[in-house]
Amino acid sequence: RSRLFLRSSRRRNCTTLALFFFAPQHPPSSLMMKSLVRAVAQARPSPFGPARAGARRTQSAVHQTPEPVDESIRHLNGVHTNFLGAINSALDNAMARDPKVCIFGEDVAFGGVFRATSLLLEKYGKDRCFNTPLAEQGIAGFAIGMAAMGWKPVAEIQFADYIFPAFDQIVNEASKYRFRSGGQFNCGGMVIRSPCGAVGHGGLYHSQSVESYFAHVPGIVTVMPSSPADAKGLLLACIESPDPCVFFEPKALYRVAQEDVNPDYYTLPLGKGRIVTEGSDVTLVGWGGQVHVMAKACERAKQQLGISCELIDLRTIVPWDQDLVEASVRKTGRLIVSHEENVTGGFGAEICSAVAESCFLHLQAPPKRVCGYDTPFPLIHEKYYLPSEPKVFEAIRDAVNY
Amino acid sequence: FFSLLLFMLSHSWLRRWSRFRTCRAFLRALTTESEALHSKVVADVGAKAWNLHFKEGQVFTDDLAFANGVEDGATPLFRILDIEGNVVNPACMPDLSRDQCRKLMEGMVRSNMMDIVLYDAQRQGRVSFHLTQFGEEGVITGTAAALNFTDMVYAQYREAGVLLYRDYPIKDMLAQCMGTVKDKGKARQMPIHYGSPEYHFQTVSSPLATQLPQAAGAGYAFRLEGQDRIVCCFFGEGAASEGDTHAGMNFASTLGCQTLFVCRNNGFAISTPATEQYKGDGIYGRGLGYGMRCLRVDGNDIMACYVAVQKARALILQHKAPVLIEAMTYRGGHHSTSDDSTRYRSKGEMDFWLQNLSPIRRFAKFCERNGYWDKEDSERCRQETRAQIITALEDAEAQPKWPVDSLFDDVYEQMPYHLQKQKAELLEHTKHFGSEYPSLGPSAEQ
Numbered sequence: 001r002s003r004l005f006l007r008s009s010r011r012r013n014c015t016t017l018a019l020f021f022f023a024p025q026h027p028p029s030s031l032m033m034k035s036l037v038r039a040v041a042q043a044r045p046s047p048f049g050p051a052r053a054g055a056r057r058t059q060s061a062v063h064q065t066p067e068p069v070d071e072s073i074r075h076l077n078g079v080h081t082n083f084l085g086a087i088n089s090a091l092d093n094a095m096a097r098d099p100k101v102c103i104f105g106e107d108v109a110f111g112g113v114f115r116a117t118s119l120l121l122e123k124y125g126k127d128r129c130f131n132t133p134l135a136e137q138g139i140a141g142f143a144i145g146m147a148a149m150g151w152k153p154v155a156e157i158q159f160a161d162y163i164f165p166a167f168d169q170i171v172n173e174a175s176k177y178r179f180r181s182g183g184q185f186n187c188g189g190m191v192i193r194s195p196c197g198a199v200g201h202g203g204l205y206h207s208q209s210v211e212s213y214f215a216h217v218p219g220i221v222t223v224m225p226s227s228p229a230d231a232k233g234l235l236l237a238c239i240e241s242p243d244p245c246v247f248f249e250p251k252a253l254y255r256v257a258q259e260d261v262n263p264d265y266y267t268l269p270l271g272k273g274r275i276v277t278e279g280s281d282v283t284l285v286g287w288g289g290q291v292h293v294m295a296k297a298c299e300r301a302k303q304q305l306g307i308s309c310e311l312i313d314l315r316t317i318v319p320w321d322q323d324l325v326e327a328s329v330r331k332t333g334r335l336i337v338s339h340e341e342n343v344t345g346g347f348g349a350e351i352c353s354a355v356a357e358s359c360f361l362h363l364q365a366p367p368k369r370v371c372g373y374d375t376p377f378p379l380i381h382e383k384y385y386l387p388s389e390p391k392v393f394e395a396i397r398d399a400v401n402y
Numbered sequence: 403f404f405s406l407l408l409f410m411l412s413h414s415w416l417r418r419w420s421r422f423r424t425c426r427a428f429l430r431a432l433t434t435e436s437e438a439l440h441s442k443v444v445a446d447v448g449a450k451a452w453n454l455h456f457k458e459g460q461v462f463t464d465d466l467a468f469a470n471g472v473e474d475g476a477t478p479l480f481r482i483l484d485i486e487g488n489v490v491n492p493a494c495m496p497d498l499s500r501d502q503c504r505k506l507m508e509g510m511v512r513s514n515m516m517d518i519v520l521y522d523a524q525r526q527g528r529v530s531f532h533l534t535q536f537g538e539e540g541v542i543t544g545t546a547a548a549l550n551f552t553d554m555v556y557a558q559y560r561e562a563g564v565l566l567y568r569d570y571p572i573k574d575m576l577a578q579c580m581g582t583v584k585d586k587g588k589a590r591q592m593p594i595h596y597g598s599p600e601y602h603f604q605t606v607s608s609p610l611a612t613q614l615p616q617a618a619g620a621g622y623a624f625r626l627e628g629q630d631r632i633v634c635c636f637f638g639e640g641a642a643s644e645g646d647t648h649a650g651m652n653f654a655s656t657l658g659c660q661t662l663f664v665c666r667n668n669g670f671a672i673s674t675p676a677t678e679q680y681k682g683d684g685i686y687g688r689g690l691g692y693g694m695r696c697l698r699v700d701g702n703d704i705m706a707c708y709v710a711v712q713k714a715r716a717l718i719l720q721h722k723a724p725v726l727i728e729a730m731t732y733r734g735g736h737h738s739t740s741d742d743s744t745r746y747r748s749k750g751e752m753d754f755w756l757q758n759l760s761p762i763r764r765f766a767k768f769c770e771r772n773g774y775w776d777k778e779d780s781e782r783c784r785q786e787t788r789a790q791i792i793t794a795l796e797d798a799e800a801q802p803k804w805p806v807d808s809l810f811d812d813v814y815e816q817m818p819y820h821l822q823k824q825k826a827e828l829l830e831h832t833k834h835f836g837s838e839y840p841s842l843g844p845s846a847e848q
Contacts (some may be wrong), residue, residue, distance in 0.1 A: 138649030145619020181605035182588035242815035319818040
């Protein structure tokens with residue numbers, strides 16, 4: 001530990017977070033576990049997109065022609081794994097499968113401050129799993145350069161809060177690389193993965209969710225999974241995708257979320273959401289860690305008020321699964337979107353306005369957003385800031401009583 | 403008094419004094435030994451923890467002396483030819499044949515002529531924008547000549563001469579500048595933002611210095627692939643102030659990338675003179691700080707640029723490490739067609755550089771003296787290039803533009819549903835309101 005402190009001067013807090021609060025002995029929240037197990041058990045196969053084990057994808061991962069998919073591949077021969085283990089397994093599978101997959105970022109060589117890249121250096125050598133200098137704009141630019149030469153770099157930004165120095169490289173360069181060259185060049189091999197979201201005590205710069213900044217950028221795919229099996233399948237899909245991807249990992253789930261995960265190579269379709277629980281009265285849309293909060297609120301609404309909620313995990317923020325959400329809203333007539341990010345300009349606004357535009361005659365209540373407030377992410381007031389289970393429950397109740 | 407004297411000279415006092423002296427010597431010996439140990443420990447820590455290698459030099463200093471990158475004086479410019487084209491450095495003179503020298507001359511003259519014609523074309527409103535390379539033809543053509551054709555070039559925007567030297571078709575350049583259907587970039591970028599995989603030239607983008615970390619990444623890929631190729635990354639001294647320049651050079655150096663950084667220090671970033679851009683020993687001084695091999699070269703001496711890049715290329719492949727070349731030139735033209743540089747510098751200053759220190763004039767003198775080139779060659783080369791550009795310009799003006807539905811292609815590899823929907827909406831809209839939009843030429847209007 002002392003060695004770690006020496007090595008990460010600026011990120012001392014991060015290392016502290018990683019080692020003390022995500023330590024393996026930290027008990028998983030039983031409530032979260034229950035909701036997750038239930039969510040997975042009730043998940044029905046999505047009618048969109050293929051998920052194939054070991055199959056090379058010929059089509060763009062972004063736009064799949066609808067074809068039957070059996071997402072149970074996620075749990076085939078399942079090994080009980082937490083979120084971090086699933087990420088590590090995805091990286092391991094990708095590196096074993098393709099010698100052009102490279103992993104790099106700050107402190108990834110010794111396994112990463114969250115241990116997501118454990119043992120990859122030992123298995124694949126220092127040329128393919130290496131530390132970079134501490135400069136996010138350099139990490140993103142370096143990944144673009146490697147991808148332009150046909151490599152598949154998976155770059156890590158240590159916390160999503162620190163992705164902003166790389167914003168120019170992602171927004172002006174990565175996302176526009178194919179378009180501006182008329183398709184002559186591309187950097188589609190690249191993936192940027194980054195821990196995001198609230199963690200209990202992360203304050204301003206270890207808590208942010210930043211997906212809506214990237215949702216506004218044509219040319220990149222933005223993904224945020226909510227379960228280990230999804231995380232692995234979606235990360236492998238991102239690495240395989242011919243488009244640059246930004247992959248956000250809710251760090252609060254790293255050791256808490258656990259389920260059976262297929263240890264082999266498999267991908268899940270990008271751009272496709274997942275119905276976590278089916279219902280008939282209200283549609284709830286969320287992603288990342290918020291899915292678990294919403295699942296609890298849905299359960300409470302069912303227990304206390306007998307309201308049947310349909311919960312959708314969006315999984316891919318852009319391009320988002322508009323068909324799935326609209327079909328659900330047409331059935332239920334009510335929509336609640338919830339995310340940790342602040343409400344103004346958050347991606348919930350996009351979903352609500354799109355649904356208002358396309359499902360106007362089906363709506364029985366105004367689409368509602370339950371989000372973080374328009375303040376920086378606080379420290380001691382985190383519980384009040386977040387779109388908590390009671391806040392979502394209140395919104396469900398109000399939507400039905402509207 | 404005598405007894406006191408006797409006492410002082412007595413055995414015990416002498417013994418005490420001698421013991422005292424021994425003790426001092428012992429302490430001194432002890433101090434020296436521990437100092438040596440201390441120095442060794444610090445040197446070891448230096449190598450392991452700080453990545454600093456003191457080598458033969460001292461580990462500590464007793465001088466409280468702050469170093470200053472200005473007072474120590476600037477590093478001189480490497481050159482081979484003087485301003486009259488005489489070889490002043492025969493030891494470094496490359497073994498270039500007559501044809502190779504002619505190709506260098508042609509490269510510079512063609513690049514210069516293209517700028518003249520396109521600058522005028524912009525003034526006539528025939529292209530929307532142009533950026534000339536006046537005064538910098540030496541470093542651009544010289545670098546292009548010393549690179550292998552398959553070396554990947556990451557340009558800033560003032561390096562079209564590299565493409566010309568690689569015999570990139572002039573009609574393709576005009577197609578890009580005019581945004582016609584023949585532009586392989588699909589007419590999405592401003593003029594002079596060229597790019598071509600066949601000519602190993604990454605598409606230019608406007609944001610400054612973003613290409614530096616990318617060039618580092620590409621150079622890293624080349625090293626892992628064991629390729630006998632390098633990445634050549636151009637940038638101006640203004641772009642060197644961007645954070646990406648720091649990141650790119652630091653990454654290239656620490657990660658061992660086959661990347662050549664060529665800084666065109668032409669004294670100006672639009673209106674900002676170098677005095678307002680940096681304080682130290684130019685960009686060269688920074689390269690040293692990143693642990694790179696560095697060279698400052700006379701950018702108006704194409705021979706020096708050629709030799710420098712050739713040597714740098716060999717060093718990069720030999721050591722698997724980047725090299726920085728700072729080429730000192732002078733921006734002979736306005737920053738772009740949107741800029742009038744006489745508002746911040748005198749016309750006399752520009753004319754002086756162009757007339758007396760021009761890289762074309764200097765190398766022409768050398769070639770003329772050796773019978774490689776004469777004034778008629780210059781004139782013929784100028785007229786030929788002019789004719790080619792005018793023909794290409796007229797052809798491009800007759801070409802249709804890219805059809806409007808191509809606007810939605812290449813955002814992603816395949817078009818996602820929301821873009822398909824937006825494309826359908828636009829096409830439906832133009833069915834009804836098409837007359838209110840500009841024509842895109844014959845083939846585009848279906």
